[in-house]
Amino acid sequence: MKLYELSLSQGRTVSPFVWRTRFCLAHKGLNPERVPISYHDKDQLAFSGQDRVPVLVDGDEVISDSWKIACYLEDAYSFAPSLFEGAQGTALMINKWADHVQLGAMFLLCSPGTYDVTQDEDKPYFAQSRYEWTGKTIDDFRAMEDEALKRTRSALEPIRQTLAEQPFIAGDAPAFADYCVMGGFMWARTTYAGQVLEDGDPVEDWRQRMLDLFEGLGRNALSME
Amino acid sequence: MKLYELSLSQGRTVSPFVWRTRFCLAHKGLNPERVPISYHDKDQLAFSGQDRVPVLVDGDEVISDSWKIACYLEDAYSFAPSLFEGAQGTALMINKWADHVQLGAMFLLCSPGTYDVTQDEDKPYFAQSRYEWTGKTIDDFRAMEDEALKRTRSALEPIRQTLAEQPFIAGDAPAFADYCVMGGFMWARTTYAGQVLEDGDPVEDWRQRMLDLFEGLGRNALSME
Structure with missing residues (x-):
């Protein structure tokens, strides 16, 4: 594989x-x-x-x-633990939410740092493609950091409210919905040096739990933190 | 019961x-x-x-x-068809999304019509309580109709993308996630005379399917449509 x-x-x-x-x-x-x-x-x-x-x-x-x-x-691999717990349809909706809302906000936050960790030979391609999609330069993105942070924190409100009531988005144990949302946080962790979440945010407690999973799969990755 | x-x-x-x-x-x-x-x-x-x-x-x-x-x-009633298909945790996240994002947008859209269908003796209470929550009068809400419609349609994007791929939010058959989101659409149907969704929106096709469920439970209710 x-x-x-x-x-x-x-x-x-x-x-x-x-x-x-x-x-x-x-x-x-x-x-x-x-x-x-x-x-x-x-x-x-x-x-x-x-x-x-x-x-x-x-x-x-x-x-x-x-x-x-x-x-x-x-x-x-149906014999291994389930990713969807039988509710694949509902998981698709969370996937669409994460793609459109969470990553839409994080795109603003993470693009400058992604540029910075892109190999030098690929930096022109990266900057040009983002400019073609958005009409913004990497420096334009950098200037929008405060707005990006505000938009990211606001977009996470349904996740925040969910995690105020249960340890994982999928309930008592992590599953696809958690990995889907954590993907965005790993993008931030590996490219953005600032603090995405405010102190005391239940999403931050969840993020720390997620970083520990699978012998620190997320925590041990090369990051900006 | x-x-x-x-x-x-x-x-x-x-x-x-x-x-x-x-x-x-x-x-x-x-x-x-x-x-x-x-x-x-x-x-x-x-x-x-x-x-x-x-x-x-x-x-x-x-x-x-x-x-x-x-x-x-x-x-x-675990012997009857499941509402969550075993994934209650994930359903809670959709519930939180619907409360915060969908109903947050629909609150703007539906408040004037809700006032109109409130019994005369309760109209002062209704208007006053909304004013205390928001600083807005019912007429202020009416003046925001275009913005409310735009915000509602935009908020539904993850649902729209989900329903472009499967007939119900929960997948092949309706379940809690569908009823949760449909609750907001029933609020609109019973209080708002305009067209919430644009022609050709996959969410509208789904809404029509939802109105037909359970011998027209939704379709047969007293509405503004």
Whole structure:
């Protein structure tokens, strides 16, 4: 089994989607060989029929997209602990929320730091592609840090209210919904040097619990903290 | 079994929380006696130790709060179809999202119409309490209709993206997550005469399917449509 990942300077894993998949794999007790990919060698992913990470190769199966990988793992490794606890539909809604709302806010917060840890040869590509998507330069993003932080904290309100009542988003134990949201926090942890959450925020207590899972899978990663 | 509901002029049920409970009860195949309560006779709820609807009385059990009622029904009627499909934790996050984000936006949209269908004797209470919460008069709310509509449609984006991929929020069949979000749409249907969703929105197709459930439980209710 192989997992193709985006790997930036010093082998740093920043992609929230790769992080979702790494947590899902660990939940299923799987430990694939990791294949680092840079922005400039995405043609190594051509075999998958698209150019985005993560891509999981398991025997003859080639699966891209973190949601599809989670669904594949749930079916193919149904004997291992469940990612969805039988409620895959509801998990999709949280996945869509995380993509659109959480990562939409974190995109503002994490883009400057992602630029900083991108290999020098890829920095022009990174800055240009973000400018084409948003009309903003990396320095424009840097100037929006306070707004990005405010927007990120506000977007997390439903998660905050949930975690005020139970230890994990999925309930008493972590599952896909937690890994999905944690992917965004790993993006922040690996690219943003500031404090995303205020002291006393129940989301921060949860984040610390998540960092400890699977022998510190998240905590031991190269980070800005 | 008795369900205490807020009932406005002509017996209209507007509360999104009561609607959630009515759908959950129907999902479990239950059909309690409905007890109408007006804003001015909330002291009829004193036996429940609080003053908000819905309140469910089932034998010796008295349960208030639509989330707690859903959890109670899931446990006490575990032989009937499941509301959570085993993933109660994840459902709580959708409940929190609906309360904070969906109903936060719909509060702007639905308050003027709710005032209009409130019994004349309760109109001063209704207007005054909304003014105390928000600093806005009913006419202020009316003037914000375009903004409220825009905010509501935007807030629904994660639901929209989910329903582009599967027929119900819970997946192939409706469950708690659908009833939770539908509660807000029933509030709009019973108080707002305009069109909440744009033509072609997948959320509108879902809403139509939801209105048909349980022999038209939602569709047959007194509405503004």
